Amino acid sequence: PGNEGSDSIEFVEGRSDISIPRYHQHRHNGNHSQLTAEEEGLGVEKWEDFEMEVANVLADSSPGWDINSKTGGETNSDIAEQYNYDGFAEHYTQFTDHYVQYYDKSSSGYYYYHRETNTTQWEKPEINRGIVLLGIAYGTGRDYIIEEGEIIENSNNSSNGTVDEKDDDSDDTLSMIEEHNLKIDAGTSDFDAQEVLDHYKDSYWRWNHPYRAPERTDVWGGIDTPILWRIPLSGATTAEEIFTHCYKMIVAGTTGASHDGQSVLSRNISEHLSVLTLDDGAHYVNINMNTLDGIQIAKNAGLGRSGVADVILTRFLYNAAELFKDTGHTGRCFTILRHPIDRAVALFYNLKRNGANAVSNNMTIHDYAMSPIAEDNWMTRIITNTMQKELTLHHLQVAKEVLGRKCLVGFIDKDFEESMDRFTKFFRWESVKSVNTHHAVGYSEEEDAKVKRQCASKLITSGVNRHQYKRIDKTSETFKVLKTKNMFDIELYRYAEALYYKQNVVFDKNE
Numbered sequence: 001p002g003n004e005g006s007d008s009i010e011f012v013e014g015r016s017d018i019s020i021p022r023y024h025q026h027r028h029n030g031n032h033s034q035l036t037a038e039e040e041g042l043g044v045e046k047w048e049d050f051e052m053e054v055a056n057v058l059a060d061s062s063p064g065w066d067i068n069s070k071t072g073g074e075t076n077s078d079i080a081e082q083y084n085y086d087g088f089a090e091h092y093t094q095f096t097d098h099y100v101q102y103y104d105k106s107s108s109g110y111y112y113y114h115r116e117t118n119t120t121q122w123e124k125p126e127i128n129r130g131i132v133l134l135g136i137a138y139g140t141g142r143d144y145i146i147e148e149g150e151i152i153e154n155s156n157n158s159s160n161g162t163v164d165e166k167d168d169d170s171d172d173t174l175s176m177i178e179e180h181n182l183k184i185d186a187g188t189s190d191f192d193a194q195e196v197l198d199h200y201k202d203s204y205w206r207w208n209h210p211y212r213a214p215e216r217t218d219v220w221g222g223i224d225t226p227i228l229w230r231i232p233l234s235g236a237t238t239a240e241e242i243f244t245h246c247y248k249m250i251v252a253g254t255t256g257a258s259h260d261g262q263s264v265l266s267r268n269i270s271e272h273l274s275v276l277t278l279d280d281g282a283h284y285v286n287i288n289m290n291t292l293d294g295i296q297i298a299k300n301a302g303l304g305r306s307g308v309a310d311v312i313l314t315r316f317l318y319n320a321a322e323l324f325k326d327t328g329h330t331g332r333c334f335t336i337l338r339h340p341i342d343r344a345v346a347l348f349y350n351l352k353r354n355g356a357n358a359v360s361n362n363m364t365i366h367d368y369a370m371s372p373i374a375e376d377n378w379m380t381r382i383i384t385n386t387m388q389k390e391l392t393l394h395h396l397q398v399a400k401e402v403l404g405r406k407c408l409v410g411f412i413d414k415d416f417e418e419s420m421d422r423f424t425k426f427f428r429w430e431s432v433k434s435v436n437t438h439h440a441v442g443y444s445e446e447e448d449a450k451v452k453r454q455c456a457s458k459l460i461t462s463g464v465n466r467h468q469y470k471r472i473d474k475t476s477e478t479f480k481v482l483k484t485k486n487m488f489d490i491e492l493y494r495y496a497e498a499l500y501y502k503q504n505v506v507f508d509k510n511e
Contacts (some may be wrong), residue, residue: 096130101146148498193398196318196384203321204406205330208506211426212330222328223307226427229317229335230255231379233346235412236313236336237261238464242420243311244282246455247429250275251282252303253289253313257465260284269294273301273308283434289314299323304331310434311427318385333407334423337379337496340489341482342413342471344375349469365472369481377488396488400495408503409496417460422507424456 098115112133113120127133129150134143205212205224212224230236230253237257243249244260254261264276264284276284285308287301288294295316303309304323314320317333324331338346348368351359358373368374381387383399403409408426410419424430430449472478483490 095132095148097125098132098134099125100134100136100143102136144501145498146502191384191386191389191392191394193394196398197401199318199321199385200402200406203324203331204333206405207333207408207503211332211428213428222330224330224332225304225307225309225312225324226423227312227314227317227320227331227333228253229333229382229407230313230315231335231337231343232315233343233350234336234338235416238416238459238466239336239420240313241464242456242459243429244284245280246452246459247310247424247432248281248434249283249310249429249432250285250308250434251311251313252285252287252298252309254284255313255465256290264288265290269297271297271301273303273306275308285309289316289320292316292319295319295322305329310429310432315382317382332427334410334427335403335407336410336412336416336419337493338412340375340377340379340486340493341479344369344482344486345472346467346469347375349467353467366476366478366481369478369485374482374485376485378486379492380488391488396491399488399492403492403496404499408506409500411497411500414500417457420456420460422503424453425507 096116100113100115101110102113103109104111109122110124111120111122112125114125125131125133127147127149131149132145133147135146136143204227212222228236228239237255240251240255240261241258243251254264256262256265260278260280260282263278264286265288267276267286269288270286274286276286278284285303287298287303289298289312295314298304299322303312304325305327307329312320312323312331320331345365348359348365352361352363359368363371377391380391380395380399383402384391384395386395408423410416410423412419430452431445472482
């Protein structure tokens with residue numbers, strides 16, 4: 001612990017030069033009477049300035065550091081292996097400028113080394129097209145990617161007619177965005193970026209902060225409720241089944257795609273919170289998080305401050321922030337992403353399969369892509385609460401800021417099981433005891449956790465509400481149309497890919 005009045009309370013193990021700001025005092029802990037109002041306000045500012053980049057420095061600096069525990073966690077050798085994925089060297093050569101981030105002890109700040117010119121600078125470089133920011137893993141000296149701009153195609157690459165799914169957008173997406181926005185006068189937009197950022201600020205806790213579990217409310221002074229930002233057709237129904245039937249959690253919200261979900265939505269929604277127990281043993285809070293009216297009812301009923309839900313599911317991330325306003329509690333956003341074009345195609349076939357009036361029997365995927373009903377940057381619009389007006393680069397920048405600060409990300413189209421495993425470890429779902437379960441009878445905690453993991457793995461492998469459809473050719477006009485319509489979401493998806501690797505520092509892989 002630091003001295004009274006100090007802005008720091010602990011140091012990273014083995015590194016006395018890197019201190020962690022006094023834990024964010026904002027409505028969390030009543031055990032800080034020794035702080036004056038001025039000191040408490042300063043503590044808030046210090047913690048709010050504790051940027052995500054610090055997590056990278058901590059990971060590079062101490063091989064035993066883990067955000068949830070002082071006893072150690074994932075070593076930097078593990079981190080290096082994660083970032084040194086197959087093909088890293090080839091990926092590395094596709095950038096023209098390589099900056100390396102280092103920590104300076106004397107100034108307690110970062111400086112950046114430019115390998116191509118053998119120069120250093122204090123100012124963080126803008127990560128534009130062809131530029132990559134790297135970190136050096138402690139103990140191994142290996143590079144890993146902190147942040148990257150658009151890749152510049154290597155014309156010497158051989159072409160054998162096959163495309164790796166990971167390289168969906170290796171062409172010039174950012175240039176396409178900039179070219180599109182030449183038609184838009186950003187100065188005439190009435191979009192208030194700061195207002196949107198402020199809306200999220202106190203309602204959602206940052207992903208690089210410790211998780212405030214319900215059983216430790218006496219320590220934290222408040223609790224965090226996991227909120228799955230439910231992106232349609234991206235594995236949320238499978239996740240919901242895992243929550244209810246594997247981890248035996250109390251869930252608020254549903255996709256409505258399963259039998260359980262349909263049963264919940266068919267019930268009368270009360271203005272008072274209660275827990276529904278379905279015939280198959282699933283537990284749901286009696287609210288509908290699929291509508292804005294439902295979220296308002298949930299707010300009035302006190303869902304955010306009640307702690308009754310182990311997890312909340314909703315599409316409306318922006319509106320759900322209201323659940324936690326002035327409650328002393330916060331939401332912890334996590335989400336499962338899918339490539340926007342794959343999701344747009346899946347939506348078309350989903351509408352056809354369900355006989356939606358907007359999609360006629362003879363409508364083709366190209367007809368759909370050209371029509372006004374095709375999705376237009378759904379993720380960016382939901383985050384920025386801009387469902388109707390035309391988007392600009394300002395909206396994309398705010399969407400990146402919110403996603404990058406507030407949400408843990410996973411992917412259904414990369415390694416869904418790893419993504420769910422990361423969420424499970426961070427939120428400690430295997431130890432949730434909200435309801436009595438048959439798993440616990442006669443089982444030790446270790447055996448109970450094993451049963452839950454096996455259940456989750458089985459559901460992930462088999463899937464829930466899973467359908468197959470034909471992918472569209474990436475050289476087709478249909479692909480190009482959908483890409484143009486969803487260019488902001490594609491860029492946001494690529495940003496989330498880099499964020500996924502960055503967030504590796506908060507997950508303890510040690511069993």
